[in-house]
Structures are given as C-alpha cells and as structure tokens.
Amino acid sequence: MKTLLRMLFLLVLPVFTFCQNEQRLAIAEAMSNTFNLYGDEATGTCFIVAKGGKQYFITAAHLFASSHTSGDQVAIQLVVQKQLKAFDAHVYFHADRKVDVAIVTLPGTVSQHVELPEELVKYEDTLQKVFQGHGMLMDSTMITIGEDVLFFGFPLGNLGTEALGIKFPLVKKAMISGWVKHNGLELLLLDGHNNAGFSGGPIATYDSSTKKMSVAGVVSGYIPEPMDVQRKNETLSVNGNSGIIVCYGKRYIEEIFARYKKELR
Secondary structure, three states, rough: HHHHHHHHHHHHHHHOOOOOHHHHHHHHHHHEEEEEEOOOOEEEEEEEEEEEEEEEEEOOHHHHOOOOOOOOEEEEEEEEEOEEEEEEEEEEOOOOOOOEEEEEOOOOOOOOOOOOOHHHHHHHHHHHHHOOOOOEEOOOOOOOOEEEEEEEEEEOOOOEEEEEEEEEOOEEEEEEEEEEEEEOOEEEEOOOOOOOOOOOOOOEEEOOOOOOOEEEEEEEEEEEEEEEEEEEEEEEEEEEEEEEEEEEEHHHHHHHHHHHOOOOO
C-alpha cells in the first residue's frame, strides 16, 4: 500500500504544486488528453483537441487501412479508465494521403474520472478539472530549431503508467532539429528516441500566456538507420533507430479541419 501511495503521489505532485509551477499542471492535463488507440490497421496514440466545444481526436493516418476515404465509419478502440472500449467513429484524412495525419470524431465525448485513495480525496476538485478531457490547444505559438518539446504516447503497443484509475501515456523530451521537404511535404524532425506506438501522439510545448501545453505537431515515426550485425560467420543488415523522429506540423491538422469544416462542425 505504501508503494502504491508513493507512486500516486509522485504522479500527482505536479498538480499539488501548480501555484509554484503551472507548467507541471499543464503537462498533467496534456497526459489526460492523450489516449491509447487501436485502429483497424495498427495500434498507436491519439489526443484530444477541442473546437467549438466539440472533441476531436488527432492521430496518425497509418493506423487505419489505406482503403478508407474521408468520412468513412471506422471501428476503433480506446483505453479509457484503463479499460479497452469500442467506438464507432468517423475518420478524415488530408487531401494528400501521404500526410500521416487523421482526425477522428466520436458520437459523444470522452472524459476520465480519477479514483483517489482516501488520503488524496481533498485534492479531488483540482484533479477532476485537469482530467475532464477539455482538449489540448492549437494556438499560434511558434517553435524554433533548438527548442525542447515533449511528446506523449504508448510505446510498444500499450505501455503506459496506470494510476488514479487512468492509464497515462509515457512522456519523452526531444529537441527540434529542423524541417525537410520530402515528396512535396514539409516534415518536422526531432532529435530524440521514438518507439513504435508513439505514432499519432502529440508534440507539445508550454505556452506561458495560456499556461497550457500547445500542440506543435503529430508523431509519425522515425528514420531507420541500417546497421550491420555479426552472427557467427555472417553479417546481417537490420534497421536500427536513428534517433531522428519524423513528425507533421500542426498546419496539416488545420488543413484537414479547413477542408471538412462542414462535416466537422
């Protein structure tokens, strides 16, 4: 029991001290808006943004079969309150299907309720406000090369932190390394270590004006690095992780919203 309480306290300590460090509260809120998603093609991550009082789930397009077109109904599963729940959703893609970004809509809203041990009940009002699923911001905050960002996700299928009745994503730090043009698209490159399962997760930076984490883009994958591995008398070539994360900037999210503004109202 002591071990469990210690883990819970470490997880929610940022919330208790938000008056001294509001950035910690913003990170906790971003974690609660990030979900483990099971698409019909792969497993990854998604996150909530809110527009006009409605929830939208942003993720990577490659989690869905390439045969889908925008507006298709898809069967997905989300981990909510540590439980795998099925939803009939609709998915919308970018006009250029090479863009690895998709918007998913659900018929209702998704929120999570924290389950507190007796020792922490006095903090319930503060914690419930953090975990209500209001969504992450996509404002005009600019990002620059050399800036640190955080990215959130569930690597290796479903790895995450379970506490307070919720399954939280892992959080990693990376640095913005640059932008490159590839196949007519602008890709955002980060210096960090991404794992399979982070696909569709948010890249975010702290906005001191709103005291929230602001979405900078969506994780797509990483650039593989060919490596030679010696095995007895033979050399095998395998693809390792180069440490360069490939992402799509938030402009591509906005372009999907703009293209389907009637359908996404």
